[in-house]
Amino acid sequence: MAEVFAGTSGQQTAREDSERIFEGGQNKDEVATTKKRPSSSEETAGATTSSTEKTTEGEPPEAKRLVLERVGSVEEGETRKTKMEQLEEERQKMQVLVASFSEEQLNRYEMFRRSAFPKASIKRIMQQMTGTSVSQNVVIAMAGISKVFVGEVVEEALDVMEKSGDSGPLQPKHIREAVRRLRLKDQVPSTKFKKTLFH
Amino acid sequence: MAEGGEHENIPAELEEDPPEEKETKDTPTAAGGKKRIFQKELRCMMYGFGDDQNPYAESVDLLEDLVIEFITETTHKAMEVGRPGRVQVEDIVFLIRKDPRKYARVKDLLTMNEELKKARKAFDESTYVNVA
Numbered sequence: 001m002a003e004v005f006a007g008t009s010g011q012q013t014a015r016e017d018s019e020r021i022f023e024g025g026q027n028k029d030e031v032a033t034t035k036k037r038p039s040s041s042e043e044t045a046g047a048t049t050s051s052t053e054k055t056t057e058g059e060p061p062e063a064k065r066l067v068l069e070r071v072g073s074v075e076e077g078e079t080r081k082t083k084m085e086q087l088e089e090e091r092q093k094m095q096v097l098v099a100s101f102s103e104e105q106l107n108r109y110e111m112f113r114r115s116a117f118p119k120a121s122i123k124r125i126m127q128q129m130t131g132t133s134v135s136q137n138v139v140i141a142m143a144g145i146s147k148v149f150v151g152e153v154v155e156e157a158l159d160v161m162e163k164s165g166d167s168g169p170l171q172p173k174h175i176r177e178a179v180r181r182l183r184l185k186d187q188v189p190s191t192k193f194k195k196t197l198f199h
Numbered sequence: 200m201a202e203g204g205e206h207e208n209i210p211a212e213l214e215e216d217p218p219e220e221k222e223t224k225d226t227p228t229a230a231g232g233k234k235r236i237f238q239k240e241l242r243c244m245m246y247g248f249g250d251d252q253n254p255y256a257e258s259v260d261l262l263e264d265l266v267i268e269f270i271t272e273t274t275h276k277a278m279e280v281g282r283p284g285r286v287q288v289e290d291i292v293f294l295i296r297k298d299p300r301k302y303a304r305v306k307d308l309l310t311m312n313e314e315l316k317k318a319r320k321a322f323d324e325s326t327y328v329n330v331a
Contacts, residue, residue, distance in 0.1 A: 112247030116211030121236050122270065129274050130286055137288045137309060142270060143212040144308045145291070145301040147244065149269050150262060152300070154248035169251035172261045179265060187298060189272040 117143045152187060153178050213312055237263050 101109060123139045156178035157170050166174070182188045241262055245254045277290035288309070295301040 108247055108249075110247075111243045114211050115240055115243035115247050116214070117237060117240055117266075118216045119212070120216050125236075125267065125270055126274050126286065129271060130278060130284070132285060134286050135288070137312070138286055138291060140212050140308055140312060141288055141291045141305045142273070144210070144304045145273070145295060146266050146270060147212070148301045148304050150241070150244050150266060151248045153262065153265060154245055154250055158249050169253060169255045170245070170258045171255060172257045175258055175261050175265075189269065189276060189294070191272055191275060 115147070117146055119143055122146070149188075152182060156181055209315070210308055210311060212308055213315060235260070235263060237266060241266070 098106070098109065119136075119139045122143050123134060126134045126139065126142065153175060154170070157174040160177045160181075161167070161170060161174045164174075179188055183190065238259060241259050242254055245259065245262065246252050250258075273291065273294060274286055276294055277286040278284055280293055281287055281290040292302070292305060295305065
């Protein structure tokens with residue numbers, strides 16, 4: 001994690017910045033991989049540790065600055081090929097799936113893909129809070145995770161609604177229950193109530 | 200990322216914002232205020248995530264409050280972390296490191312943004328060369 005906060009030198013390209021940011025995160029937690037289907041076993045063999053090869057937890061080998069990856073793998077050469085293959089496979093599966101959607105599903109899918117928070121509004125909110133300007137990347141990131149947040153709440157609320165046997169549009173009570181559950185899972189940030197460590 | 204398919208896969212957050220209307224452009228009052236900023240987008244989003252095509256107005260309002268609170272809390276925390284008083288991408292990444300979905304989403308968005316910028320730059324340069 002230290003790399004993320006190492007002094008950002010202005011000379012680094014933006015691309016290197018992204019790599020640096022995400023690499024620091026990936027070495028410590030195999031985060032991005034958990035949501036992907038661990039379909040082929042050879043790719044996920046090394047997935048529990050970081051994307052670096054043959055190392056135990058700890059320092060990544062200095063010379064190996066691997067490109068951003070979704071799944072850990074064993075050899076760098078193999079990594080790129082299997083990553084491309086996996087992406088291609090994923091795309092094809094999605095295409096097959098979308099091709100078999102009903103019209104209502106297509107509508108919904110389109111809304112899912114195309115809805116997004118207006119960056120200008122988010123930028124305005126954030127700038128009013130910080131008093132300084134925020135960079136465009138930050139706004140993009142915030143818009144993205146806000147959308148994910150809405151998705152998590154809506155999905156949880158739909159679960160709640162199903163369990164309680166209601167149907168129709170979501171009601172605020174479902175949403176509130178969903179948020180309560182997500183808070184327990186730490187997926188809703190809150191600074192209002194600090195957890196006491198020791199009683 | 201597969202290069203050929205990008206034209207169909209550009210995430211919505213990387214597209215240009217649609218032109219804004221003037222009515223709702225005042226300051227967002229504290230969550231619960233009268234000005235509704237995300238009404239339209241939220242309704243589309245809720246439908247996309249599985250709600251009814253016409254979600255209840257109270258639900259949309261509640262979600263909007265939740266989103267604004269989310270943005271506010273995350274921004275506050277980001278201001279405390281890293282360089283205090285500023286919000287940088289690293290801070291956001293740090294805050295959501297434990298949440299796999301959000302982390303993956305930010306990673307994808309920023310990666311693709313870089314690639315788009317590079318592609319646009321290359322395209323502009325090639326245009327320039329052709330004209331010259």
